[in-house]
Amino acid sequence: MTMKIFKYIGMLLVLILWSSSCQDDDISIGEIKAPSNLNVAIDITGADADNPFGDGSGEVTFNAQADDAVSYSYLFNGTLEAAPSGQKVYNFSRTGTFIYDVTVIANGTGGLSTSTTVQVEVLVLYEPPIELVNLLTSAPFRIKSEANGHFGLGPVGGEVFGEFFAAPANDKAGVGMYDDRYIFNADGTFTHIVDNTNDDPTEDPSGTVFGRENLINELNGPGSGTQNGADIENYPYSDYIGSWSITAPGGVVTLNLTGIGFIGYYIGGNHSYELFGYDPQQASNDLVLRSTDGNNEFDWWFLITPGEPGGNDANEPPFENQIWADEFDTDGAPNASNWTYDLGTGQNGWGNNESQTYTDDPSNVIVENGLLKITARAENGGYTSSRLKSQGLFDFTYGRVEVRAKLPSGGGTWPAIWMLGSNFESIGWPNCGEIDIMEHVGNQQNTVFSSLHFPGNSGGDAVTEGTIDGDVSDTFHIYEVVWSPSEISFSIDGQVFHTFTNNAELPFNDDFFLILNVAMGGNFGGTIDPGFTSSTMEIDYVRVYQ
Template identity: 60%
Template sequence: MSSIINIKYLLGTIIFLLIGCQEDDVSVGAIIAPTNIQVTADIVGSDESNPNGDGSGTVIFKANAENAIAYQFVYNGNVQSSPSGIQEYTFGNTGLSTYQVTVIAVGAGGVSSSTTVEVDVLVLYEPPIELITMLTTGSWRIKSEVQGHFGLGPVEGEEPGQFFSAPPNSKENVGMYDDRYIFGEDATFTHITNNENDDPTLNPEGTVFGRIDLIDELAGPGTGTVDGADVLNYPYSDYTGSWAISAPGGVETISLTGTSFIGYYTGGNHKYELYKYAEQPANELILRTTDGNNEFDWWFIITNKEESFQTTFNSLLWSDEFDVEGAPNSANWSYDLGTGTNGWGNGEAQTYTNDPGNVSVQGGLLRITAKAENGGYTSARIKTENLFSFTYGRVEIRARLPVGGGTWPALWMLGANFETIGWPACGEMDIMEHVGNNQNNISSALHFPENNGGNAIVKEITVPGVSTDFHAYSVDWTPEEIVFLVDNQVYHRFQNTTATPFYEKDFFLILNLAMGGNLGGAIDPAFVSSSLEVDYVRVYQ
């Protein structure tokens, strides 16, 4: 869409020689407020016959001022920084409308001057109401669970991902899957860079994913991790810009302002074509954008529906419902006994026993109880080693967790060849870990050679009420993928390969409650006792 200043236009380029809302030209040493702000507005497609543009709604603003070192553009309440003084907007109201854009010229020491200009823009395209309704409903995400959710191909290529098409969930932990995109009805575009750290309070900090060098345009507080031509987990906080829909050449296109982006930062013009929009399923869009190097077209599949996980494992293979009072069923469980010097280490403070006061089945629940006694701590650790192990399946454990600083319950699995090849070569899958010093923060982890201990593959999620309510902690384990869930909500995915110890190997189950140690941390001096309660353990194949 194009607009034209109400003062004059000349072949689509309007020059503003305005000094509006300008501060006094006061010099204090080397600090001088910018003066003589000049703004030009190039209305795309404007000529003598069409002074308000070709109907695309696009206007390119260029600002210049004496003593200015940077510029900011303000439209619709959103501020866009532009060191170069160039900013492009695509306006979205169908018909001829007047828009106000404020240009702020920033000088040394942060002193500034500003002017507000009006442009009259003609927009001929009217987006389908169903498209606007869909875009402004809920929050959008990369549809990570499908093939081709992220890809690249030649510029102006006809098919998505001709050069590369990402397998499902193959870009876990790079700073993309936890992003959310909100298209506001007021034309605001909000990018949440980590939706997983906003509960119970909002946290704007996050990371994003992008192209090497191009991502430097974001000017974030860190550098991220370089992986070939990609930059992983580039530190970047939530932000707000603007969005509009146009249809250049008849192709519906989302235009974002400033450095706003979706999925993977590629620079360029920040326009995302909706590929075959009318042919896509409901609540799903395929986007294409050309990067700032004019090297590739980048493709994304986005959806405004959160993932609903469907397991392929539905036949019960093994379970313990803990419905027989007394000691745990000896056909299912054995014990690890003694202190950490016996092999589990981690600086833990407890001694493991098989005493009924530390481990028993009561009222349909398994209770593993940690106690402060005899100047130390006792607890229990039970396992299915040499009694039950399996390869691939779904494990679901319904449990209520202990409370207290220093408590460290874990529901996990260890490779059945542990005694032969040792740890971490055998592999370890932590279905659920919790520490009382970080109440309601649940984590899952994978330990294997080169990724173990403090370098394990870890993911966290906040789950309110873990010590007051029962929750289902699960892992879905296939040759292709390991998925961790709480109450059937996916929060951690790992792409399994033949190079990991999780491929075609048996694992057995372990349930324990540790005290203190490397993860459990400081033990509350007032701690007396607390229990890990397990309703059931079920394994499906």
């Protein structure tokens, strides 16, 4: 009986629809045809007769127009993005002048479309700070939910975080924001994990996100989420992969995400986030992001940070991601990409009344059989040696440095493995700070020292600890420092012998570079044995982890 009722109802609906289709006032979508006369205007920011490829910012605005088009899309680098009005801004990031192919699609009625591919040649002069790249790729980022003012909104172009609203700590718990993780991979891909709590024991890409009403529909998720005012909470969505880049249009450091890529709260727009107030020398790993929504209604603010809540962040140990190393596996002079030299006698014996002259001669410094060898020699009534440094080639803030070395011997020898603040030329020593990973003097053959020099504690007043080890000149040992915002610790072969509490008031929160040398005599090296001829520090490797 029920099936018969459904059958009659179905027949009635068919008759009604047929009758409606015959009415004179029928609503029609019009003729179905593909768009035509597709034209694309290209505006390279800063381009003129003298700068045909732009001002170096890499910013290009595309404007598409076509007859009978109802919307537009752009395809670049494998990513298709909607641009309903026909306008699309790209921020190209590859340093240099390159030609890019961009496909523009005009969408018409009935699913018909017309496309064209245009070429644009763009100059990019900007290179992102290596500190920022290292930070972004160091660990997954998240919204810093435990902080007051981690999410907010204000007027377009406003200068105050969350001028209209700034969320208190954990204010948006349970809406699909705090369990998201944003991974900036070193190969330029961007991975958005929409729920980091459901991947144990097996990976589950499903989750929910948080966004603005209407705009969040651009995601085309499988559900609608829950509306709360103008917010859409727990909108169903899955993990996805896009790309990221850093540009600086108008001199403002900007993080760009491709496709629908977003952080924290979906607002549409251009998917670019200004790093508000970013300073490469900042001690904090937190980043403040600002972006204008797709309605051009508000600027939205986000505070993101690496690491998990209540746990170690990317600047706290353990440091296990190797970011730099020299294994000394090529015979000859040290790798010029890693090392340069201090040469000569230095002012006042390199500040310590030292007796050696530093050279880059192979008799003083050479790589042989997988080892860097720095040799101090008695020559012509004096002494020669060598001092290598990574200044201008490699520096870093926080991490773990591991050096496997065998030390020289003999009264007056003073080998050191150490680091100096990269800003020492501008602010001077000891203001820049100094971290001595290993110091040894032949006049105290059985003792190895580590020291920290900073204002009020420098020279003979440095914070120093020593440890007894009787075979440092006969056997290789691993000398290590673990350096974080909260602590600096020193060890030999994994045994910590010196720990120092770091804080934001000290100079140990900025970039440092590496130094390897063997000095002779001086304030710490002491009296040189009259019978000294030569002795060598051998280094198997230098490795840096973050």
